[in-house]
Amino acid sequence: MRIVIIGAGEIGFRVAQRLSMENKDVVIIDKNAEALQRVNDHLDVQTILGSGSSPVLLEQAGIQNAELFLAVTASDEINLTACLFARALAPGITKLARVRSQEYLRHKAVLTREVLNIAHVINPDEEVVRSMERMLDIPGALEVNHFAAGRVNLIGVRVCEQSPLIGLKLMDIPERCRDSRFIVAAIVRSEELLIPAGGDVVLKEDIVYFICERTQTQNVLSLFNPCSSKIRDVVIVGGGSVGQLAALALEKKGFSIKLVEKDPERCRHLAEKLDRAVVLQGDGSDGDLLREENIRDMDVLLALTGSEETNILISLLAKSLGVGKTITRINKFAYVPLARTIGLENVISPRISAVSTILRHVRRGKVISSVPIKNEEAEALEAVALEHSSIVNRPIKELRFPNGALILCVIRGDEVQIPDGDSVIKPKDRIIILSTRKNIERVEQALEVKLEYL
Numbered sequence: 495m496r497i498v499i500i501g502a503g504e505i506g507f508r509v510a511q512r513l514s515m516e517n518k519d520v521v522i523i524d525k526n527a528e529a530l531q532r533v534n535d536h537l538d539v540q541t542i543l544g545s546g547s548s549p550v551l552l553e554q555a556g557i558q559n560a561e562l563f564l565a566v567t568a569s570d571e572i573n574l575t576a577c578l579f580a581r582a583l584a585p586g587i588t589k590l591a592r593v594r595s596q597e598y599l600r601h602k603a604v605l606t607r608e609v610l611n612i613a614h615v616i617n618p619d620e621e622v623v624r625s626m627e628r629m630l631d632i633p634g635a636l637e638v639n640h641f642a643a644g645r646v647n648l649i650g651v652r653v654c655e656q657s658p659l660i661g662l663k664l665m666d667i668p669e670r671c672r673d674s675r676f677i678v679a680a681i682v683r684s685e686e687l688l689i690p691a692g693g694d695v696v697l698k699e700d701i702v703y704f705i706c707e708r709t710q711t712q713n714v715l716s717l718f719n720p721c722s723s724k725i726r727d728v729v730i731v732g733g734g735s736v737g738q739l740a741a742l743a744l745e746k747k748g749f750s751i752k753l754v755e756k757d758p759e760r761c762r763h764l765a766e767k768l769d770r771a772v773v774l775q776g777d778g779s780d781g782d783l784l785r786e787e788n789i790r791d792m793d794v795l796l797a798l799t800g801s802e803e804t805n806i807l808i809s810l811l812a813k814s815l816g817v818g819k820t821i822t823r824i825n826k827f828a829y830v831p832l833a834r835t836i837g838l839e840n841v842i843s844p845r846i847s848a849v850s851t852i853l854r855h856v857r858r859g860k861v862i863s864s865v866p867i868k869n870e871e872a873e874a875l876e877a878v879a880l881e882h883s884s885i886v887n888r889p890i891k892e893l894r895f896p897n898g899a900l901i902l903c904v905i906r907g908d909e910v911q912i913p914d915g916d917s918v919i920k921p922k923d924r925i926i927i928l929s930t931r932k933n934i935e936r937v938e939q940a941l942e943v944k945l946e947y948l
Contacts, residue, residue: 500546501567502529547575618844634722665692676706731778732799790816881921891915898930
């Protein structure tokens, strides 16, 4: 599979890194020589120096033989121009473009259907706000991912000391929790990702990833973390594009919001755009200001400035002042595990969200969605079971799935099944699979073609 990527920044580099590890044929074009040198130093991919909007360079990259085209530079104009030439040079290629300007996004139909035929327009700001909304909708969750149009949730939660499941083997949980149908997909223990077996035991402070129907989410979550409480009062620090989008989204959901922003002109703009949120001019990293605004009485603080260093400091300050939950915006991939190490577990990243969206379009077989787990050490895939694939019409216990890959859920029409070993996948079922990174390629093969052995 040949993939052409325009832009060697954080998103382009991360996607190329993932795909090169899976033996995909990747070409990156960028006009920044230093960015390309970083790629050459770390990745086994082809690089071309120059503008990705050049049709000559696109031809040089072999776009006519490529299956996927990713335009992910920091410039909307370069991305859109590159897609225009990609459509002309390779009419059948699947195109994804990163676009941030609301002026362009207001005319998304023109980009996706009428002119450029872009398969998916990626707006990192909107992606990260959606991630934030999911966290606030399900208090106590560290990570929330939706599948099957929102009917199934994959939740990450830290096991608190009041959990009734501590000390239980996974195989014994169904007998103890007959009213809650779910399956534990993965456990993170001491920063190590475990794909668990029935004999594994739930321990305090584990981060457990479980999957269940949406209607069961709160019941199951309370089994692992009965300590969480409902969120009503929110303070947002940072009134840029992400902060504004977050405030608008949370207003619609009925949250009580205070928004702190330094820039007086930006504060006036926000006051005009928001209906009920209280806009405060000031420095969100000022402890005196946060105390004056009774920060300890707020349910959650969202640190959404454009500086991840500032967001980390604000979140730590808020925690020291008594805020129970913080959500921290971080752009650089390298900072995400660092933030979690120092106790900032609820992290949202526009770039990680963008990479997740891109991977969905890369996967072979009929993959509908894809989300990374635990710093991309594993991946959850939602796919349609094809009639000719090797996973249909056989009990799951007879499938020769590689170690580190689990079938978590089967959706057949209106029915959601948490499968066991005797469950049988039928053609056209939607299935959700968790796989470690090293086994993704073999899982893709199982979804795509009939094999004698997995």
